[in-house]
Amino acid sequence: xxxxLRMVTDPLLDKNPVTVHILGIxxxxxxxxxxxxxxTLSLALMAVLAVSAGIISLIRRHIPSSIRIIVQITxxxxxxxxxxxxxxxxxYEMSQRLSVFVSLIATNCIVLGRTEAFALHxxxxxxxxxxxGNGAGYSLVLLVVAAIRELFGAGTxxxxxxxxxxxxxxxxxxxxxxxxxxxxxIILGLLVWAVRSLRPVQQEARExxxxxxxxxxxP
Amino acid sequence: MAEPRSSGPWRRFLARPNTxxxxxxxxxxLVAVACGLSVSTAAVLLRxxxxxxxxxxxxxxxxxxxAGLPGIGPILEEAGADAVEQVVVDLxxxxxxxxxxxxxxxxxxxAADPQTSTALSRAxxxxxxxxxxxxxxxxxxxxxGELALVVLPVYGNGYQSTIRAYLAxxxxxxTVAAFTVYEQGETPGLGSRIxxxxxxxxxxxxxxxxxxxxxxxxVRGTAxxxxxxxxxxxxxxxxxxxxDMLHFWLGPRGFGPWLDRLRMGGA
Numbered sequence: 001x002x003x004x005l006r007m008v009t010d011p012l013l014d015k016n017p018v019t020v021h022i023l024g025i026x027x028x029x030x031x032x033x034x035x036x037x038x039x040t041l042s043l044a045l046m047a048v049l050a051v052s053a054g055i056i057s058l059i060r061r062h063i064p065s066s067i068r069i070i071v072q073i074t075x076x077x078x079x080x081x082x083x084x085x086x087x088x089x090x091x092y093e094m095s096q097r098l099s100v101f102v103s104l105i106a107t108n109c110i111v112l113g114r115t116e117a118f119a120l121h122x123x124x125x126x127x128x129x130x131x132x133g134n135g136a137g138y139s140l141v142l143l144v145v146a147a148i149r150e151l152f153g154a155g156t157x158x159x160x161x162x163x164x165x166x167x168x169x170x171x172x173x174x175x176x177x178x179x180x181x182x183x184x185x186i187i188l189g190l191l192v193w194a195v196r197s198l199r200p201v202q203q204e205a206r207e208x209x210x211x212x213x214x215x216x217x218x219p
Numbered sequence: 220m221a222e223p224r225s226s227g228p229w230r231r232f233l234a235r236p237n238t239x240x241x242x243x244x245x246x247x248x249l250v251a252v253a254c255g256l257s258v259s260t261a262a263v264l265l266r267x268x269x270x271x272x273x274x275x276x277x278x279x280x281x282x283x284x285x286a287g288l289p290g291i292g293p294i295l296e297e298a299g300a301d302a303v304e305q306v307v308v309d310l311x312x313x314x315x316x317x318x319x320x321x322x323x324x325x326x327x328x329x330a331a332d333p334q335t336s337t338a339l340s341r342a343x344x345x346x347x348x349x350x351x352x353x354x355x356x357x358x359x360x361x362x363x364g365e366l367a368l369v370v371l372p373v374y375g376n377g378y379q380s381t382i383r384a385y386l387a388x389x390x391x392x393x394t395v396a397a398f399t400v401y402e403q404g405e406t407p408g409l410g411s412r413i414x415x416x417x418x419x420x421x422x423x424x425x426x427x428x429x430x431x432x433x434x435x436x437x438v439r440g441t442a443x444x445x446x447x448x449x450x451x452x453x454x455x456x457x458x459x460x461x462x463d464m465l466h467f468w469l470g471p472r473g474f475g476p477w478l479d480r481l482r483m484g485g486a
Binding site: 059061062063064065066067070071074075077078081082085086088089090092093096099100 | 233237238239242243246247250251254255257258261262265268269272273275276407411
């Protein structure tokens, strides 16, 4: 029981796919201008990830290793299309705001990464728990970044006004930079730095030392 | 995957080693069929819902566009949605087709039927649509019996999608009241910026024709004068496509003949 719980909670901070493995960055940049879009994409990714991990784990003994990647991608891509259609049918406005990024879940490294690294070698229930944990870890980072961007970029959270804007007679001048992609890079970088300062275990060893030629000393 | 207890061919298939060629091809086929089935089932089951959503959004865009127009919004507030008169135009005859009920008019079906559509030659086909339906929907708004606004649904081939838009013309049938794109799949961040209110806002007050000739153009760089609209950097092809589709739909193969008749005072 405790082990299952750890499988879900570990990817939230200690093995977070975004801050530790730096996976799924592109969508994390694109959909984090508002909390609502980030939340929808997170839910879609979690659903796709959990179901694909379950299916792949169910048939893992019969996937020939020579075609395993294409089999996984086929299953993931099909689920993504279904998720996209569901969004278009039941949350049309949101699907318009997410535009291509729902279909791009198929290329999200977290999905293929977890099915390839975990679901292919484990039983369905642990695989789905692992998938949920990783989905939640991704969602957590997305929501933190989105909350910061929406709060400082538009003065709102989930569409509700938090900081009174100058335009509406308040005192807060929104930072337009927050609504542009570079701000997501900056926030994500600061986030990774903060997490690694709090958990020094996550700091990686240097892979190489910078090249510095010996100084020539004039005779 | 359900495994039957008896040792049938299914079981023998599953028992094959994973390196076996038959098993590799078989698993690939089974996965492809299963995935294909689930995707197509979802698409077929959800299509009515999605289409209803698209239609509702289209209607909302149209209402929002009309409500935002100076001089038109108040008319609609007074008379409600009935103030917008739906008509079906016989494009070749340049007249309202009396025999067709606008309420049940399905333009997509008309366009798909060779009996009710006309093939276009390459020179004529500015909008890149191949065939043009013989009957097209349009909307009119009247004020005290006088024509106040005509809304023409236009469409054409863009850079990588079909762009569909409403062009609202004022009573002189040359001044643009509004231009609203309601469906497109252009490159996000570039061509798809034609849906942005800031870009669409610059259309108001432009003039589509000079001395009866259609001259409106989406230009690269900065627009100059009443016949030019600023293009979007990085989306030249989308700009050309919008220009071309307007030239087509306002021209002799589009709504041109009908607009001419309206200008002369007929309907």
